[in-house]
Amino acid sequence: MHADRRPRSVTRADVARYAGVSTAVVSYVLNDGPKAVAPLTRERVLDAVRVLGYRPNAAARALSMGSADMFGLLVHDNRSPFFAELCHALDQASADNGRSLLIVNSDREQVATSEQIRDLVSRQIGGLIIADVLTAREQSLVEALGIPAVVIGQFGETDGLHSVGVDFAVGARGATEHLISHGYRDIGFAGSAARYDERERGWRDALSAAGLPLGPLVHVPFTHQGGYDAAMQLMRAPRRPRAVLAASDQIAIGMLAAFGQHGLRVPDDIAIASFDGTVAAEFVWPRLTTAVQPLEQMAHATVRILLASGDDRRHHEFATELRVRESCGCTVA
Amino acid sequence: MHADRRPRSVTRADVARYAGVSTAVVSYVLNDGPKAVAPLTRERVLDAVRVLGYRPNAAARALSMGSADMFGLLVHDNRSPFFAELCHALDQASADNGRSLLIVNSDREQVATSEQIRDLVSRQIGGLIIADVLTAREQSLVEALGIPAVVIGQFGETDGLHSVGVDFAVGARGATEHLISHGYRDIGFAGSAARYDERERGWRDALSAAGLPLGPLVHVPFTHQGGYDAAMQLMRAPRRPRAVLAASDQIAIGMLAAFGQHGLRVPDDIAIASFDGTVAAEFVWPRLTTAVQPLEQMAHATVRILLASGDDRRHHEFATELRVRESCGCTVA
């Protein structure tokens, strides 16, 4: 029955024989170079490829070229909605350029991220995409490996590496200003404890520019549970803010769950604005007003950088766009 | 500055030279075979590997062995929460076995899925994981390619291929019975229009076993928007059901948004139970009562099958576990 599975596949030699040319010529036409090929010869080769159903062996190609047509993607956790959408956008952008994505989650215990990076490199990836925060050691490892790399979705510049991201401070400031425009005077912030979160800065800037006092500040992980905990802290606080800026949709959604559970109405009792613009933000009630990150553009920029691997530019910054819905208190058609 | 990027990496020949052995011996110790190596020689080799920081070139290995240490994962859309969690579990399970995951989304226009499968195979993947519904043509392509493959997360058996999944009918029936136990008599179903959805059958079975009439049935895509639309249809129907079984958490969450927007209270006006057990189901309000799929176990089974690639067993079925929360009307601590 299953006698001869995995039929020996057709190789470039088969194609050459069928077309009556050398194997080199087959390469020349398939790669459009480095040598020119006579139009008729070219046709013969293409025909042979079609007839035989030939597909180049990517491993052989990678060995020969010293680089595979794959990008490695290091992400902390592909399940969190924003990163899931980012992975999707990167997959599309990579595929548009004939590359595949080798995705690795770095949220494992027992396995050092630097080991994962080395592993990716040993697989001859043509570029590394980092959707994660690296330690200084890990970052210098990447630099030492000399592989094209770009950090995506993190804060500002990552010296030594290319980076693609959004202007967090401006985006957060805009969202906060929108909350202020609703007349809220007491506006809190729920975000990560990262030493330096530009969203937090944007929130601060907006408040001080408006002459408002800083609302309550709570630091939690970037998860649904984090958002839930943040809401609990805000509800227990002596003075509950009238509005909150959440550093991510996921945090906002966790907050929504906690507020709902405790009978607090959004936006009537407490308004929310958030960051990211994930799909889930649209399918909660009230729907989230959120600063949307232009994922497609960011993904394409990332791939472009990897393919060019020039050394000129470093940080590629995009603007967020505030998507106004009901959680802030607006009424939307 | 960046004079000599991408330093020529150390090869097996360097290790052999340093250890004073042949390159074959280096392979023997690194692969634990196929030949035995004297303990002392072995130590010398391991030492050389350590000192030189040697990593085998995966492309060379793949070319030589005819198979790379990678699995291909074909998923319809890695963003949808259930599949995002599935990808994560598969990544972990693969990594536990030294494999990487090449993830490909099949939801692209302009690109045929069969092309994506061929591409994956040309990259010498050691196995194909299919988290998607294939057409008959695509399926026979996979069989013809003779590559170990397993279909995960779909309905029942996929003849000709290994498959791993959950008992959808029993899970849906259990969830429906739970709704019935709340005293609801009019119970609808929101699921996909797939010719044959065993969840729909489970729902039917539970109702007829209880002597209840079939509640309203609505067919929508497996998305948040689909759930939203389903809820709209149910609300517009002449007779609104007292409860609904949603075929996925995502559908349930979309419904929750629609009900919230239209002032319907869950579970007081309409109760909900769903399917999957994703994290998001826990961070909505009310929290979703849902039939949980054992993702970790399913992922490990999948990888085990791929590694064994035996021809004996076909469909590997797991049981769901009903997670009771508030959306059905229960009161939870």
Add this chain to the structure above:
DNA sequence: CTGAAAGCGCTTACAG
């Protein structure tokens, strides 16, 4: 227990 050598399927200088 160890090694010399062929082979995996590509790419690309080098000749013609």
Add this chain to the structure above:
DNA sequence: CTGAAAGCGCTTACAG
């Protein structure tokens, strides 16, 4: 414009 041949870095039968 085309081809013969070396080389990429592994694995593994085959000798010893």
